[in-house]
Amino acid sequence: MADPTPEKLSPIALHKALDRIWRTGPGWQRLSAVNHTVLGKRFMLTAFVFFAIGGLLAMLIRAQLATPDSAFVGPEIYNQLFSMHGTVMMFLFAIPMLEGLAIYLLPKMLGARDLAFPRLTAYGYWCYLFGGTIIVASMLFGVAPNSGWFMYTPLSSQPYTPGINADIWLLGVTFVEISAVSAAVEITVSVLKLRAPGMSLDRMPLFAWYMLVTALMMVFGFPPLILGSTLLELERAFDLPFFDPTRGGDPLLWQHLFWLFGHPEVYIIFLPAAGVLSTIIPVFAQRQIVGYHAIIAAIVALAFLSFGLWVHHMFTVGIPHLALAFFSAASALVAIPTAVQIFAWLATLAHGKPRFDIPMLYVTGFFLVFVIGGLTGVMLAMVPFDQQAHDSYFVVAHLHYVLVGGFVFPMLAAIYFWLPHITGRETMHRISVPAFWLIFVGFNLTFFMMHLTGLMGMPRRIYTYPSNFGWDWLNLLSSVGGFILTMGFALFAVDMILQFRFGRRFRRNIWKAATLDWAMPTRPPSYAFASLPRIDKRADAIDPDSLGAQLAAGHGYLGFARKGRMETLGVDMTTGRLEHVVILPRPTYLPLVSAALTGAMVLCLLFKLYPLALLFALATLASFFFWAARTGSTADEGPIDVGRGEQALPDTEVDGPTPWWAMVFTLAANGTLFASLVFGALYLWLIAPGWPPAEIASGDIWLVGATLLLVVAAGLMRWVNGLNRSGKAFMPVLMATLAIDLAALGMFSATLLMLPDPTTHAHIATVAALIGYSWLHAFGGFALGLHAVLKARNGYVSARRSLSPRLAGLWHDYTAVTGVVGGALVLLMPALIGMLEGVR
Amino acid sequence: MEPTPVPPRSMLVIVMGFVSWSAAFVGLYAINAIGCAFAWPAALQRWVMIGLTLIASGSMVVVAWWSIGHWRRAVKAARPAPSLARIGAIASVAALAATIFVFAPSLFVSMCL
Numbered sequence: 003m004a005d006p007t008p009e010k011l012s013p014i015a016l017h018k019a020l021d022r023i024w025r026t027g028p029g030w031q032r033l034s035a036v037n038h039t040v041l042g043k044r045f046m047l048t049a050f051v052f053f054a055i056g057g058l059l060a061m062l063i064r065a066q067l068a069t070p071d072s073a074f075v076g077p078e079i080y081n082q083l084f085s086m087h088g089t090v091m092m093f094l095f096a097i098p099m100l101e102g103l104a105i106y107l108l109p110k111m112l113g114a115r116d117l118a119f120p121r122l123t124a125y126g127y128w129c130y131l132f133g134g135t136i137i138v139a140s141m142l143f144g145v146a147p148n149s150g151w152f153m154y155t156p157l158s159s160q161p162y163t164p165g166i167n168a169d170i171w172l173l174g175v176t177f178v179e180i181s182a183v184s185a186a187v188e189i190t191v192s193v194l195k196l197r198a199p200g201m202s203l204d205r206m207p208l209f210a211w212y213m214l215v216t217a218l219m220m221v222f223g224f225p226p227l228i229l230g231s232t233l234l235e236l237e238r239a240f241d242l243p244f245f246d247p248t249r250g251g252d253p254l255l256w257q258h259l260f261w262l263f264g265h266p267e268v269y270i271i272f273l274p275a276a277g278v279l280s281t282i283i284p285v286f287a288q289r290q291i292v293g294y295h296a297i298i299a300a301i302v303a304l305a306f307l308s309f310g311l312w313v314h315h316m317f318t319v320g321i322p323h324l325a326l327a328f329f330s331a332a333s334a335l336v337a338i339p340t341a342v343q344i345f346a347w348l349a350t351l352a353h354g355k356p357r358f359d360i361p362m363l364y365v366t367g368f369f370l371v372f373v374i375g376g377l378t379g380v381m382l383a384m385v386p387f388d389q390q391a392h393d394s395y396f397v398v399a400h401l402h403y404v405l406v407g408g409f410v411f412p413m414l415a416a417i418y419f420w421l422p423h424i425t426g427r428e429t430m431h432r433i434s435v436p437a438f439w440l441i442f443v444g445f446n447l448t449f450f451m452m453h454l455t456g457l458m459g460m461p462r463r464i465y466t467y468p469s470n471f472g473w474d475w476l477n478l479l480s481s482v483g484g485f486i487l488t489m490g491f492a493l494f495a496v497d498m499i500l501q502f503r504f505g506r507r508f509r510r511n512i513w514k515a516a517t518l519d520w521a522m523p524t525r526p527p528s529y530a531f532a533s534l535p536r537i538d539k540r541a542d543a544i545d546p547d548s549l550g551a552q553l554a555a556g557h558g559y560l561g562f563a564r565k566g567r568m569e570t571l572g573v574d575m576t577t578g579r580l581e582h583v584v585i586l587p588r589p590t591y592l593p594l595v596s597a598a599l600t601g602a603m604v605l606c607l608l609f610k611l612y613p614l615a616l617l618f619a620l621a622t623l624a625s626f627f628f629w630a631a632r633t634g635s636t637a638d639e640g641p642i643d644v645g646r647g648e649q650a651l652p653d654t655e656v657d658g659p660t661p662w663w664a665m666v667f668t669l670a671a672n673g674t675l676f677a678s679l680v681f682g683a684l685y686l687w688l689i690a691p692g693w694p695p696a697e698i699a700s701g702d703i704w705l706v707g708a709t710l711l712l713v714v715a716a717g718l719m720r721w722v723n724g725l726n727r728s729g730k731a732f733m734p735v736l737m738a739t740l741a742i743d744l745a746a747l748g749m750f751s752a753t754l755l756m757l758p759d760p761t762t763h764a765h766i767a768t769v770a771a772l773i774g775y776s777w778l779h780a781f782g783g784f785a786l787g788l789h790a791v792l793k794a795r796n797g798y799v800s801a802r803r804s805l806s807p808r809l810a811g812l813w814h815d816y817t818a819v820t821g822v823v824g825g826a827l828v829l830l831m832p833a834l835i836g837m838l839e840g841v842r
Numbered sequence: 843m844e845p846t847p848v849p850p851r852s853m854l855v856i857v858m859g860f861v862s863w864s865a866a867f868v869g870l871y872a873i874n875a876i877g878c879a880f881a882w883p884a885a886l887q888r889w890v891m892i893g894l895t896l897i898a899s900g901s902m903v904v905v906a907w908w909s910i911g912h913w914r915r916a917v918k919a920a921r922p923a924p925s926l927a928r929i930g931a932i933a934s935v936a937a938l939a940a941t942i943f944v945f946a947p948s949l950f951v952s953m954c955l
Contacts, residue, residue: 203853204925295925298856299932306860307940310867322878322954324891325871327947332867335943339936576852576926688879841880 008562008643016532016556019563024115024528026589034589036120039526041127042106043424048127049099052134054495056090059083061488064448068481070469080465081148082167086141088151089171092267093178094134096409100274101126101185103416104213106424108189110519111207113198113537115530115560115570116586118191118660121593121629126181126188128597133177136604140170147171150463152260153234155245155253160238169608172235177604179228183671186220189213191663195572198518199559199580200537207517207542208297212277215301216270221667223266223309225675230259233682233771239610242760242767244682250764252690254319255682261312262678269308271405273301275412276343279365281542282419283347285515286362287354290543293346300339300346307336317388326385333383337376344373359513360434364415367442368407375403378453393463396456402449414441414494421498422512426525427505433497440490447483451476511546521546521553533561533645534571537578559645571644572653572660583644584653584660587633596625623785630789634805636797655802665809669816676820679775680827683768687834693842694835695763699828704756705773708749709825712776715742715783716818719811722790729801736791736807739814743784750777769831772824779817786810855912855930859905859937863944866898870945878954891948898945902938909934 011019026035035041062083066074075083105123109116117123140146148167149158158168193214197206206214233244234256243249245256284291291297313321313329321329348369356362378400382388391397418429455476460467467473511520518541522531533556535549552558560569560583568586573579599622606615634654641649653659687693718739725732753773760770786809793799793806854861873894877887909931916927 204929295929296932298929299936302856302860302929302933303936303940306857306864306937309864310944320955322874323952324874324947324954327951328867328871328874328944331944331947332940335940688875837880 008564011556011562013532013555016561016563017527017554020529020532021527023563023566023568026528031589033594034591036124036587036589036593037528038105038109038116038120038123039528039530041120041123042102042104044127045098045102045105045130047102048131048134049095049102052090052094052138053099054491055138056087056095057488057491059087059090061484063087064481064484066465067467067477069478070467070474072466075465077465078148081150081463082141082144082146084463085147085150085171086137089137089147089175090134091405092151092271093175094130094137096271096405097178097182097267098130098134099413100216100271100409101182101189103278103413103420104189104217104274105185107420107519108192108210108213109196109570110522110526110530111210111517111541112193112196113201113518113531113535113541114192114196115534116196116568117188118196118584119188119664121587121590122184122188124593125597126184128594129181129184129600130178132597132601133174133181133604136177136601136608137170137174140167140174145170152264153256154260155234155237155256156247158234159245159253160241166608169235169238172231172238173604173608176228176231176235177600179224179231180600182220183224183228186217186224187664187667187671189217190221190667191660193217194575195660195663196570196584197573197578198535198537198541199571199573200578201541201573202578203576205537205540205578207540208280208291208294209277209517211298212273212280212301215305216273216277219266219270219273219305219308221671222674223263223270225263225671226259226678227263229675229678229682230256230263233259235607236767236771239607240761242770243764244686244767244771246764247691249762250686250690250692250695251767252686252764254316254689255685257316257319258312258685259678259682261315262309265312265315266305266308268404269304272408273304275368275409275416276301278412278416278419279347279368280343281515281517282361282365282415283350284354284542285419285513286359286365287350287356288514289350289354290516290540291346292349292353293342294540297343297346300342303339304336307332307339311336311383314383314388317385318392330383330385334380337380340376344369359418360429360431360438361415361419363435363438364411364418367438368411368415371403371407371411371442371445373407375400375405375407379404391456393461394456395452395460395462398462399449399452399456402445402452406445406449414438417498419513420519421501422505422508423519423524423526425502425505426507427501428508428512430497430501430505433493433500437490437493437497440486440493442490444483444485444487444490448480448487449483451480451483455480510550515546516543517541518544518546518549521550523550523554529568531558532556533558535559536646559648561645571650572656580644580648580650582651582653582656582659583642592625592629596622596629599625627789627792630793630806631796634793634798635803638800638802654805659805661805662808662812665812669812672816673820676775676824679768679771680823683772683827683831686764686768687831687838690764692763693765694838695765697758697762697766698832698835699757699766699769700832702753702756704749704753705825705828708746708753708776708780709821711742711746711749712780712783712814712818712821715739715746715780716811716814718742719787719807719814722807723804723811726799726804726807727801732807733791733794736787736794740784740787740791743780743787746780747777747784750780765831765835769828772828776817776821776824779813779820783810783814783817786813853926855909855927856933858930859902859909859934860940862898862902862905863937863940866894866901866941867944870894870898870948874953884953887953888948891953895945895948899938899941902934902941906931906934906938 026040066072145167193210236242237244243251245251245253310332314333455473460473532554535558570584572582572584574581603615603618639652644650722732722736758766760767790806790810913927913931916924
């Protein structure tokens with residue numbers, strides 16, 4: 003029977019009751035924070051610290067290049083400076099900054115109390131902090147990465163970069179990428195499932211659309227880099243020659259894998275910034291955005307096209323002509339959906355009644371800087387021009403115009419726009435305006451000159467230059483501009499501190515915005531909304547002032563504190579129909595512990611302490627078991643009251659709960675990694691020198707047997723879930739599945755042991771990687787099956803509460819499919835290699 | 843009134859056009875690479891690439907046609923979230939344009955280095 007409706011409280015009593023449940027404790031308890039407001043701020047603040055570090059490195063670079071034949075730093079230090087500047091800005095500032103903004107804002111814009119997986123947010127933050135610290139700390143010991151931020155092989159391979167410099171990049175960045183992918187899964191599921199009832203997809207504010215598309219791009223865009231980094235680290239640590247052309251590898255495989263990530267990355271950075279612009283511009287234009295549907299179609303087009311142009315970073319490496327034409331056309335074409343957005347913003351301003359304030363200064367700066375960057379991008383999309391300007395300072399100028407114009411300026415606008423939301427205080431204009439002009443003038447002085455030095459032939463990444471090329475005065479001006487830019491950012495930082503300390507307090511909705519994030523007190527309370535709204539029109543056209551007062555009085559959904567539980571609502575993905583109640587986990591130190599164990603594993607890998615690394619990997623896995631130990635419910639609750647006279651089932655008792663969707667998107671990311679691995683194996687076969695290999699790894703009966711066992715295990719898991727659905731005993735079949743998983747592990751191990759030496763040729767190394775992939779997934783299937791056993795034993799599984807065995811089933815299905823594809827490829831390799839005879 | 847639940851796959855209409863474009867892109871790029879690596883005769887390569895471009899373009903015409911029809915039907919039947927169908931139609935037409943623009947070089951650009 004459903005619980006009685008919880009007692010109705012006065013607004014003050016409701017605030018106190020909810021705050022007791024949702025708040026993060028003081029002192030050391032801050033380390034247990036899982037709240038999106040707290041973690042969003044931490045992400046952004048940490049990103050700004052890294053931004054300052056990256057900026058200081060840029061200053062050192064400009065100091066070195068200010069004059070010809072400079073002896074300020076030597077070539078080795080200079081290599082570390084530019085490598086670290088790029089790495090810090092791309093991986094430790096841009097991505098985490100956009101994640102932080104999304105984590106802080108999304109639940110508030112969507113009418114939810116938090117994101118779908120608060121502990122995952124916390125784990126992602128700690129992974130980011132630890133990974134970033136490892137990378138930055140390496141500078142103190144003089145062992146920072148020094149092969150450039152895209153780490154081209156063979157320069158970054160062991161013979162040419164001995165020591166741990168490159169390992170720090172590979173392991174540290176992969177560590178940070180774990181954080182990014184986890185954030186992407188979390189954002190995707192949160193946007194799709196955790197919205198206010200009534201907020202159908204076509205009522206979502208544009209910022210949520212942008213973040214949904216960005217997060218999906220991260221889900222599909224980051225795995226190729228994770229794979230590339232793993233393969234390169236395997237080559238450096240164990241001599242598996244994936245990128246060594248003397249043993250059947252190919253350095254260009256690294257470039258493909260890197261830019262498969264790297265070009266979408268530019269749009270991953272730009273799209274959230276464009277989401278900010280699509281939110282801010284209507285507020286200051288005092289009208290709704292023009293072209294809502296066209297903008298959504300444009301960002302979908304942009305997302306796909308951005309994956310089809312990675313080779314424009316490789317126009318000079320020797321790609322077939324026709325393929326060059328495809329990539330060139332796609333690179334030029336991507337300007338069109340970008341332009342659709344720019345014209346929509348301009349039309350919004352033209353049809354509105356624009357008013358001025360500090361965020362609009364930065365929006366104007368964005369228009370000017372980004373359009374120049376976009377136009378030089380179209381120039382570089384043309385193959386003949388790119389071949390002339392490749393790896394010159396023209397490219398450096400272009401990428402800074404795109405990234406600073408397309409990300410930093412909108413982010414500064416965002417900070418001025420939402421800082422009052424965070425602090426509850428108004429902006430102080432006195433310093434803001436000169437800070438903008440210093441940043442704008444300094445930026446253009448620094449980087450416009452680089453177009454010219456580039457066209458005059460100055461290559462990027464040289465630590466000094468002679469004075470007879472005519473580059474001297476342009477470089478000096480660039481350096482002067484760089485220091486003006488730094489003064490601007492210093493003034494910006496002072497402005498922020500002053501606003502925190504002296505800004506005038508205000509009540510609510512300072513900008514007269516029309517989105518839900520302003521329908522709450524500012525600073526926002528720990529629970530975001532005292533009650534959740536019902537949305538009956540587009541969520542960027544609401545009246546936050548009246549709605550906010552109603553919600554604070556508890557007149558919306560869940561306007562009560564029930565059993566000390568952190569509750570929010572889940573909806574049907576498309577229509578926004580109320581579906582279920584999501585019960586979120588309380589603050590816990592577990593994410594910190596798991597991230598510390600993961601960090602320890604990374605450090606052990608870095609110092610080649612492999613047995614210890616394995617121990618920490620298992621400890622990390624064990625810690626995840628603790629995460630899940632008490633989630634869920636030990637009894638079927640049935641529909642529960644959610645306020646406004648409606649009822650809904652708890653998350654644990656519905657078909658599509660949030661963890662299910664998280665697993666679906668995690669497997670989508672995993673599938674992209676697997677597809678990249680298959681691409682790598684086929685690419686080496688088709689393109690790499692040194693083929694056919696002297697010795698062929700064909701796989702054998704053990705591989706066939708192991709693959710069949712994966713299929714059997716997947717079938718058994720389906721049986722388990724069928725039995726559970728019909729309320730029958732499933733434990734014996736589940737135990738049999740675990741036994742089959744173990745048998746598959748044993749057979750895969752035997753196959754690996756019987757392979758020829760994988761260090762002799764990339765063919766054998768890729769076969770080992772494919773079999774290793776299936777081994778790991780069979781192990782994952784065993785672990786998830788074991789988890790289902792434990793949950794069932796402790797009473798968390800019933801016909802309705804079926805999440806654990808269903809997650810194990812989904813994993814087993816995936817493992818079987820990838821196992822069959824990988825196994826078939828291994829078995830087909832001898833035939834494929836045979837086709838090379840007479841051709842190569 | 844509460845809208846009827848819509849299965850998540852209904853969202854695929856938004857990405858259908860560009861998923862098809864991506865598949866065509868990967869296919870054409872791979873066939874071009876294989877043709878060059880195995881030194882297929884130039885005429886054979888040309889006709890294979892033209893054939894694939896025509897198949898891709900024809901498929902995209904079908905996808906765009908269906909998407910526009912889907913949008914019209916959604917509006918007429920007042921189905922939930924007709925805007926998604928509208929966005930899907932715009933995106934599919936854009937994907938068709940992208941197909942023609944990006945793969946047109948198959949008709950005239952030299953195949954290999």
